[in-house]
Amino acid sequence: MESLRIPASKSTPEVAFDPASGVLAMRGESYPENSFAFFRPIITWLAEYLEKTESLVIFNVNLSYLNTGSTKSMIDILDLLEHAHKGGKKVEINWFYDVENDRALSNAEEFKDEVTLPFKIHAQTSP
């Protein structure tokens, strides 16, 4: 399966999903004009990958801002990962948040509450 690479733009994050290593990374900010259109190919890729893979999947999320449309799509991604986890696949999430933003931790925890798979929250100092 081909890797999925989308460069960052002002309002969309960098996406680097590597099927060989199982590391799926998103980094940046997400408030596209049409979040459904932005996330659709990502979700399609992920669904196909999770069907095929037998090895550990690591989802690294480093998003300092998601608008509500992107949040909805992120829930769809978490649902796919949760479904794979319940089906016996090995899935982990690493969620990085900005320590300087005291609301960012509770945001991270709200995402964590949506799933039961291993979900680690990591503090990070902004550059």
Place this chain on the structure above:
Amino acid sequence: MTNLDLFEIKKSFQRDGTLICFAGPFSHSIIEELGNAVRRYLETEQVGKASMMDVFSIFIEQTQNVRNYAASKAAAGDANPEYNQGIVVIGKSDSHYQVSAGNLVETGDIGKCVALLDRLRSMDKAALKALYKERLRAEPIPGRGPGLGLIDMARKSAIPLEYLLRRIDDRYSFFSVRATV
């Protein structure tokens, strides 16, 4: 435009505590640029990062709601360009920042939105969180309809969201919404 004396406009902005105002066609790139200008401005004001991101995120939801409304009207065959001629104002009152946006609406369209705002105004933070989580999974297509964006704004606002629906004629009203951080 006939009035060259922008001093009066500027004075009224100062009187109202307006920091940044944009009135005109909302495009995605204008939203991006203004959003970054808002953040840079707030950095110089030394507000905390959480407040800065709250103002920024309310700004994004407000302006995207206007864009989405104009897009939904166009998709329904009503491509009146005035729908996208919005106004967004970031102002300061005492120690609070206010993010307001206004746009032309067809009065008949806005009932559901007003009902939701009235409901949000009566809810506390815990109830708003519960409603947000419920709507996060309930709405079929992300980014369409103002529901989730308004709930998110209400969660970040220090006081209940305020709105004003000003009748223009039998068909149209001007709809203004304000959040306070």
